[in-house]
Amino acid sequence: MKQTNMLPRLLTYIGMLVLVMLAVLPFVWMLSTSLKSQEYILSATPQLIPDPITFESYTKLAERIDLTRVIFNSLFVAVIGTFGQLVVASMAAYAFSRIDWRGRDTVFLLYLSTMMVPAVVLVIPQFILIRSFDWMNSYAALIVPSLFSAFGTFLLRQTFKTIPKDFEEAAFVDGANHFVIFWRIDLPLVKPALATLAVFGFMGLWNSYLWPLFVARRDEMMTLPVVLATLQAGPRSLTEWNMIMAGAIITVLPILLIYVFAQRWFVQGFISSGIKG
């Protein structure tokens, strides 16, 4: 009896294993290429496990670019930008869900409709704006436009709406104002959604290419994806793929770590806000 039940389960596991392998293989290949020397990358018989393993692409990368500065830029922009996004989105979401004011839903719909405008369309107007502020090559240019996230506001608004009004009413009776209720009562209750937004925000800012390419022209302001693109030789030279892959590994690592540590909240956030990935 037990054996007949085993088969479907076994098949499911095998199927899942194949899917996992398909998902993981590009990452393994990326790691493998980063540990090869240039001549083995062009080898006609590809090696999955490099022989010999060499870290020369990592040292070369460190020689070619100011890694410390670039990683700092990426981290600074991603951390501060994510934090700012959480502050702005949570306050906006509170206003859109917990305070009654005339035209609230219309304004919310208008704000939400900005999600329908493709980001690339906004690049040039935003770029002209940033130039007129004299913000080129500054952290402000890299961070400020990302602070206003319609998606984040929507995500948190939906989560705030699930909190029973009784809590607030009790707090009002005790003399609390909106800020106290927002900070002490509502915000702690939406932590999983905040974590979800933080992961999304961080990923978006960390991987962002087009915007930093436009506004961070000086070497000392460039972020990782932009610097990696400069390493990719054009049609007039040979690309050192091992070095590009070493850079890609460095780029992927923080996202991977954040995802591993925030996984629990990440899943909870999706469940509580009713958003599917």
Added chain:
Amino acid sequence: MYRKLSLILMLLLTATLVLPSVAQENVTLRYFTFSAAPDYLEELDTIIAAFELENPTITVEVSSAPFSDYFTLLQADVVGNDAPDVFELNYENFVTYAANGTLLNIDEYLTGEAPYYPRALEAFQYNGEQLALPETFSTVLLFYNADLFDQAELDYPTAEWTWSDATVAAEAISALGDDVWGLFSPVQFWEFYKKAAQNGECFFFNDDMTESTINSPACVETIEMMISFMTNGYMPTAAQLSGVSDSELFLSGKLGMLVTGIWMFGAFADADFAWNVEIEPAINQKAHHFFANGVGVSSTTDYPAEAALWAEFLTASETAATVRVESGWELPALDQPEYFESYLTQTPPDNREAVFMALESPVTPPVIERQNEMQDAVNGLIGQVVDGELSAQEALDQAKEILDGLIQ
């Protein structure tokens, strides 16, 4: 704990908004380049240092971008009314920028002593005005793996070769092994206009530029010849290359002949087989690419005289020429044979003379104001012929219609 952390992050966020901008004391010129990145930034610094030594009141601030993003960024700068004072342009894009008034006429600021190749200088004139200066030139040659020629018991390519000779050799080299290919000659816009010139009777436009003639029988024949390298099995298709670039294939020793630019000399220098170059085979006549990069001054610059001074130094000074030649960073467009002596003595390849022989039959690309649209359209249609979706005639008929629209 959380409150403190939040406070710190909030302070940092505020700080980003009020960071002071860098104070400017000297005349600072902003120079934007694609050719220096990523390999020749140090050489560019050497040229800048020499310029700043001669002109202590001028500082040159460089920003660079990879070629693939360069023109997007330059366009954004121009649209944002904040173009760099001095910037690089390739010949194909020059007309677009010249026609829309982005470039300053620098005639009055030039010393007139710089020994430019007259043809190169003319290339960067528009409506009789000197709107940019020729910076460098390069060309495309036939690179060949001498070891594979020896294995196939073939004579090396000569200056008299036609494409029929090349295809015979390519077939013999392909027969050396399943993973060995005879020839790679790109199938795209840039290769097409050059092979059109080698054909001699295929022209993209009529003389007075009122109509496209890209679908003439000679042009159809040219495209069919380009595609035949693949269909006859001695040139790999994109699928067969599976992500490996043609240059990488050549460097791995599995490709007999490669049509590519002289900018690859450095990348192939350490190849573990013998290789050399020859001028390209002819169809009916010889024709070679003449790629030129130029340097223009923005029409909105606050420092036109200083910007023109830098543009001239960058393109024509002995320092700039020597640095370029010795580092292998493209060749200055100057009629000064002594600057090229060290270039000719470097090996590989042995036959560097071929670079200058190729310049005896130069072809510049067909250029219109809506250049990028033309290139994209022609490239897309050629791609469809490669994929077998269209015949050469059908693709070029469609190309004619599009090109006719673009020149209206």
